[in-house]
Amino acid sequence: MKKFIREYIKIIAYTAIGLAFFMTSFYLLINYYHQEELSRPIYISQNDANYLSYKSKLEEIDNNLKSFHNPGSISDSYYVMYNKLSSCSSILKSEGTLATLKLDTYYKPYDVYKLGSTFQSEVLNKCWAIHLSYLTSDKVPNEFLEVAPYITNSVDTISGQTSFALEEIQNNSSYFYTTNITSSTIRNYLSSDYTSIAKSYNQFADIILTLSKQINESNNGGM
């Protein structure tokens, strides 16, 4: 009887050790994999399409704003818009935005996160919220009545996609068991997050470009 109990205890002890062995191997490997996934930076080349298109849009905005002159001959709302767009143009080129991105460099998750958070804090909070959000109110000048709904919808979309990309980067600090949801958090989405954020910059530059074109056309007697 004693011998039976002894053998039985041995079996249970070895089963428990086996369980611990399985668990620790699993966690060690999954942590290593998670670390490897996150340590892979993204490379932004010299010919990065998002950067180049953003730069060309900024140039176009600058040209449109430069060609806008003689505010006395046009309505006040265009002049107000001109001032607001000038401020926005300098914000879009400020430090930390896509315009100041160093090319031919490797970027880690935190760098991409900073790029996205600069978009939120500078572009959305300052340019949009302070200068252009009046386009969503009831007091939209008649000159911008047609373009206002397009701008509002675009900003909603841009804000949403930037937040999603930033949340995805934030989620890289933890993971759960290997379900479908988990595999999506363990996998490194840094490249797609960068693309989303860079697209947000481009889409916002498109809005400014549209408005700058409009005030420029009005200046030339187009509107």
Add this chain to the structure above:
Amino acid sequence: MLKMINKLLYILKNIMLIGLLISTIYIIIFMFQRLEKEIFGANFLEFLGVVAPFLILLILYIINAFLNQKSVKNCLFYNITSFLVMVTIAFFCYRTFMDQNMYLWHHYNYGINFTYFADQIAPLKVMLYVLAFADVLLIVYGSLEDKEIEVSKTTTDKKRKKEHDSFDLDDNKTRQIKKIDLESE
């Protein structure tokens, strides 16, 4: 060779457990500080919940070392698993302190990624408790084995004594017979 590896793993796991206990306490202290929780107050049980498996295992390892329990000391599988568990926890701690690719490492401004460590507490506790459970079972197994050996030793001694006694008796008998024969002659 295997004996040497076993001994090395046994020593390493003991040293690592102490180191990991200290680093875990360090992380938990800062975690509580960040959340404005007092350790020696209402949240003491929460603190104890994380540290308890380490302490239990440490006590068991001290018992193993002082009572020289060979059932645990000589179990290569147990020592390998214990060492692996310590390596895994060390990896958790390393990533908590050093992995700057995780966003929250920067966000907290402490140089410690609390969220990552908090995610690892549950598996860490389970692994340590399972190791402690296995250790206790191995101690019981070892003690039963010792008793059995003692019992078998005592029974063989008794048998030998009996045989020796009977041999002595036989010897005495033959001596007496020889004496009688000599006297009759």
